[in-house]
Amino acid sequence: MADGPPSIWEWIGRNWDTGRVDSIKNLLIDHLTMSLVPILFALVVALPLGLACVRWRWLYQPTSGFMNVVYALPSLPVFMLLISVTGLSQATVIIPLTFYGMAVLIPAVVDGLGSVPDHVRQSAVAMGFTPLRRLLAVELPIAVPVVLAGLRVVAVSSISLVSVGALIGQGGLGGLFTRAYQNPFMPPVIVGIVLVVALALVADGLLVLAQRLLTPWVRARRGQGS
Amino acid sequence: MSWLTAFFGWLTEFFGNGANWSGPDGIPMRLLEHLEFSALALALAVVIAVPLGLLIGHTGRGEVLVAVTANLARALPTLGLLVMFVLLLGTASSWPVIIPLVLLSVPPILVNTFEGIKGVDPELRDAAYGMGLRGGQVLGQVLVPVALPLILLGCRLSAIQVVATTTVASYTGLGGLGRFVIDGFATKDYASVVGGSVLVVLFALVVQILFTLAQRVTVSPGVSRRLKVR
Numbered sequence: 001m002a003d004g005p006p007s008i009w010e011w012i013g014r015n016w017d018t019g020r021v022d023s024i025k026n027l028l029i030d031h032l033t034m035s036l037v038p039i040l041f042a043l044v045v046a047l048p049l050g051l052a053c054v055r056w057r058w059l060y061q062p063t064s065g066f067m068n069v070v071y072a073l074p075s076l077p078v079f080m081l082l083i084s085v086t087g088l089s090q091a092t093v094i095i096p097l098t099f100y101g102m103a104v105l106i107p108a109v110v111d112g113l114g115s116v117p118d119h120v121r122q123s124a125v126a127m128g129f130t131p132l133r134r135l136l137a138v139e140l141p142i143a144v145p146v147v148l149a150g151l152r153v154v155a156v157s158s159i160s161l162v163s164v165g166a167l168i169g170q171g172g173l174g175g176l177f178t179r180a181y182q183n184p185f186m187p188p189v190i191v192g193i194v195l196v197v198a199l200a201l202v203a204d205g206l207l208v209l210a211q212r213l214l215t216p217w218v219r220a221r222r223g224q225g226s
Numbered sequence: 227m228s229w230l231t232a233f234f235g236w237l238t239e240f241f242g243n244g245a246n247w248s249g250p251d252g253i254p255m256r257l258l259e260h261l262e263f264s265a266l267a268l269a270l271a272v273v274i275a276v277p278l279g280l281l282i283g284h285t286g287r288g289e290v291l292v293a294v295t296a297n298l299a300r301a302l303p304t305l306g307l308l309v310m311f312v313l314l315l316g317t318a319s320s321w322p323v324i325i326p327l328v329l330l331s332v333p334p335i336l337v338n339t340f341e342g343i344k345g346v347d348p349e350l351r352d353a354a355y356g357m358g359l360r361g362g363q364v365l366g367q368v369l370v371p372v373a374l375p376l377i378l379l380g381c382r383l384s385a386i387q388v389v390a391t392t393t394v395a396s397y398t399g400l401g402g403l404g405r406f407v408i409d410g411f412a413t414k415d416y417a418s419v420v421g422g423s424v425l426v427v428l429f430a431l432v433v434q435i436l437f438t439l440a441q442r443v444t445v446s447p448g449v450s451r452r453l454k455v456r
Contacts, residue, residue, distance in 0.1 A: 072434040074390030077423030080407050084229045156300045163303040181309045193306040200301030
């Protein structure tokens with residue numbers, strides 16, 4: 001230890017799995033939990049709410065207005081204000097991120113369902129599909145690409161926003177940033193930034209893959225053309 | 227609902243305290259600092275991103291650049307960038323904080339400007355050329371006015387991000403409203419945390435409203451009507 005600061009690889013090796021709460025491995029797991037849970041919650045809430053907004057048009061204006069306001073709220077003050085309700089816990093980070101996710105996903109669901117061509121809907125009616133079957137077999141699949149595009153935005157920004165939670169002691173990988181600042185030392189920041197960006201890119205890539213698998217007709221159509 | 231009474235207790239304690247309203251760390255000065263940093267960062271971002279977006283949208287060259295920055299910028303963790311630049315450049319000036327703020331706010335403006343210009347009806351563009359306008363004139367007199375709603379949307383999204391990030395930047399010793407939030411949290415002074423948070427939230431909402439108003443004023447009524455017809 002006497003021969004200067006450790007190299008970045010040495011530092012990673014020494015901190016990867018120390019068995020302590022703030023080992024890189026544990027921070028990574030925390031980070032994943034705190035970003036994935038809100039994405040799932042947001043999707044579970046946004047799908048029915050988006051459907052309701054399409055079914056009852058008057059509902060969309062107030063919902064999107066509310067979501068616009070939510071989206072404008074800065075994360076750190078919202079975390080701080082929530083502390084008085086939820087205490088210092090992961091919920092303090094998860095709840096606002098869920099709302100940010102909804103703010104992006106609800107318009108995506110509405111736009112996606114809006115992109116169903118009218119003649120397709122009418123064909124489904126003519127073929128005797130019940131409204132529920134029409135929704136599940138025709139309208140939702142057509143909406144999938146738009147919803148997934150929204151989901152990509154949510155996933156990437158959620159993964160990067162979680163790190164702000166470090167300022168209230170719930171940061172996941174953001175913990176590396178505060179550690180580096182309090183004890184001026186570059187490797188933790190670099191490792192943190194690289195891991196957050198890598199997580200975001202992996203999540204983005206997985207969603208692109210999901211889109212390919214869920215909408216095989218897009219490629220089939222392209223294949224027919226050539 | 228005990229937290230609600232506590233909440234209002236903290237609010238009255240913070241805003242009722244005369245000492246919070248004066249001096250270099252009083253509410254007016256912090257507000258001004260927050261405005262200064264946010265406005266400077268946003269102005270720099272606009273100066274960089276709008277011409278670049280216009281150029282790429284108009285010439286169709288460099289579209290890959292737009293796609294890549296858009297995705298990468300959303301993934302970059304603000305707090306990490308702040309700490310990295312502070313460690314690299316020190317805290318003698320506020321540039322270590324301004325640079326990441328600009329980096330984060332360029333992409334939304336760039337992407338929306340580009341999309342706005344690219345999305346203009348090609349027939350409209352051809353008609354303008356047919357009337358004898360030259361490249362620059364087509365851009366300035368036809369494409370920009372039609373794309374203005376999207377360009378302003380990009381600026382609004384960036385402004386929201388900058389205001390939020392300026393709050394976080396206070397962690398690295400910068401002034402601004404984030405000081406109340408972050409110092410208050412460190413010293414367990416919850417009146418300051420709650421008061422500061424409410425101030426930042428109000429600030430962000432006012433910014434959002436101002437941009438919406440600016441859009442209503444600057445977008446030509448012809449454009450907004452035309453968009454409705456389509």
